[in-house]
Structure formats: C-alpha cells, structure tokens
Amino acid sequence: MIFDSKTKQKVRKLNHTLYMIYGSQGWWPTTREPGEKPVYYPGREGRIVSYHEAFEIITGSVLTQNTSWSNAEKAIMNLSGLNMLGIKKIAKGDDGLLASAIIPARYYNQKSARLKQIAENIIKEGGIKTLRSFPTETLRKLLLSWTGIGQETADSILCYAFSRDIFVVDTYTRRLFHKLNLPSGTYEEIQNLVHQSIKASPAEYGDFHARIVKLYSTGDVKTFSL
DNA sequence: AACCAGGAGACAT
DNA sequence: ATGTCTCATGGT
Known part of the structure; x- marks a missing residue:
C-alpha cells in the first residue's frame, strides 16, 4: 500500500514530538550492566543481545x-x-x-x-x-x-x-493513529506506514513503540496533540 | 469497586 | 475476513 507524503511526514512528526517529551525509554535488555556499552550488528545498528x-x-x-x-x-x-x-x-x-x-x-x-x-x-x-x-x-x-x-x-x-528493524504495533498505536486521524487498517498496514515513514534502526523503532506506551501509561494522551 | 494493563487462540458467523 | 469469548493478577 502507498501513503502520501503528508501522512508519512505526520508520522515522523509524531515520533519526533514524543522523543522531545520522553526521550529514549531503554525498555530492553534488562540485564545489561549500567554503563555497559551496547554492541551493534554491522550495517543494521541493532544491538547484539546475548x-x-x-x-x-x-x-x-x-x-x-x-x-x-x-x-x-x-x-x-x-x-x-x-x-x-x-x-x-x-x-x-x-x-x-x-x-x-x-x-x-x-x-x-x-x-x-x-x-x-x-x-x-x-x-x-x-x-x-x-x-x-x-x-x-x-x-x-x-x-x-x-x-x-x-x-x-x-x-x-x-x-x-533479535535487533531487527521492525516496528511493533499495539492497541495504543491504533488508538493514537485514530486520534490523530492517521490511516487505520490491518496490523501490516499500520506497520507499513511506520516503516515507510521512518527509516530507522531497531533501537529507534523500539523506542518509538515504547514512547507510545509511555504516552498512554502516563495518561498524557488525554491532552496530547500534534 | 470498577477498570484496565506493552494479547492470543478457539470458535462462530 | 470479522466479531466474541476465555484466560483469571494487582494496582489505582
């Protein structure tokens, strides 16, 4: 499926706005020692997880x-x-x-x-x-x-x-996209929209997803707009 | 005390 | 393909 550039721009703006509010969430891995340097897959920028x-x-x-x-x-x-x-x-x-x-x-x-x-x-x-x-x-x-x-x-x-460049779609993502009048469809359609809008590393996709969860778990979504 | 969290599967229509 | 039901805790 194909999305127009304004839609894709909106998705990028959403990610950027959430980043400005919450920064990186660092959900996983949970067992990394504080200060330990992450190691990355060459060309994929994904951390190699033990x-x-x-x-x-x-x-x-x-x-x-x-x-x-x-x-x-x-x-x-x-x-x-x-x-x-x-x-x-x-x-x-x-x-x-x-x-x-x-x-x-x-x-x-x-x-x-x-x-x-x-x-x-x-x-x-x-x-x-x-x-x-x-x-x-x-x-x-x-x-x-x-x-x-x-x-x-x-x-x-x-x-x-496995540090793959995949964006996770959850129910919050669906609700948020609906709220912002972004296209709502099947799981793959929403995921494709994000993948086409943002060319990102696993860490960035992971953080985008985590930020969306943060937006809802804090309750900030009630007053959120782009 | 109701409401809801970082869903999936089985089954019916 | 799409909707409904089960599963069965703990914090607010």
Whole structure:
C-alpha cells in the first residue's frame, strides 16, 4: 500500500514530538550492566543481545501480554529466584512450579504452558543462535507458528531480542493513529506506514513503540496533540 | 469497586 | 475476513 507524503511526514512528526517529551525509554535488555556499552550488528545498528538476554526478552514479551509490565516483571523475578529463567530450565521445569511462579503475570496456566512450549520449540530449532541466523521474514513466520506468539509479540521479539528493524504495533498505536486521524487498517498496514515513514534502526523503532506506551501509561494522551 | 494493563487462540458467523 | 469469548493478577 502507498501513503502520501503528508501522512508519512505526520508520522515522523509524531515520533519526533514524543522523543522531545520522553526521550529514549531503554525498555530492553534488562540485564545489561549500567554503563555497559551496547554492541551493534554491522550495517543494521541493532544491538547484539546475548542468548540469555534474548530468552529473557522472549519470556517478558509473553508474560506482559495484556498485562502491566510491573506484574510481568514480578513473574520474571520469581522465575529468576527459582533459577528457572533459562531455556532448558523452563522446557524441563515442573508445570505446577512454573505456573505458581507466573501467577502475578495473569493467565498463569496458559502462559506457563505456552512458555514451556516456546522453550521446547527454541531447543528443537537449534537454539537462539540458529534463530538469530534466520532472515527476518523467515524468523517472523516461524515465531508466528508457535502457540502464544501473535503478531505483536513476534515483532516485539524481532525488534528487542533479535535487533531487527521492525516496528511493533499495539492497541495504543491504533488508538493514537485514530486520534490523530492517521490511516487505520490491518496490523501490516499500520506497520507499513511506520516503516515507510521512518527509516530507522531497531533501537529507534523500539523506542518509538515504547514512547507510545509511555504516552498512554502516563495518561498524557488525554491532552496530547500534534 | 470498577477498570484496565506493552494479547492470543478457539470458535462462530 | 470479522466479531466474541476465555484466560483469571494487582494496582489505582
């Protein structure tokens, strides 16, 4: 689909305006030591995330589905405290123990079962290292074939865990675009609009998404206009 | 006390 | 293709 230049300019203005208000959010990775320099993929400007970090991000992406990050974080801390925050640990972990750790993240029976399947799938594919070697579209289709990973979670994982230049569309994005009289359509249409409007690195797309979340979670959206 | 968080899947129409 | 229902916590 094709968008006119004024529409695309509006999207760029939105990102810039939000950047002026909130700056960078630095959502992920969560385990990087303060002051540690990020490493980047050549030509892609995406940070190379360690295997452990990547899995933690995948876990967080699932746990935060329709759930506040603070609650998802509690579940992650529980897993960490049980020393279960790893691919093999979760794949082989006890179902009841897993579920009890995930209670704060809501839908704990579903999420624990799905997370376990996802860990098994990663192992079956040959680990994070193998996934990382896949082209973005290939990896996206693979992730989408796994139970528990829909479009938003898949793109979240692609952007934050695998440093691909993908913008994550969520319900806030839809609401905000509607509010600003920007085109509203399917997931891919909105994502295409952002991709066509902003030629960005994974970090920038990730921050744009995070800023939109910030706009809503602070309540600032009530008085926001371009 | 209702409302809502950084959704996805199964199923019906 | 599009809508509706389930899932089932914690903070405000």
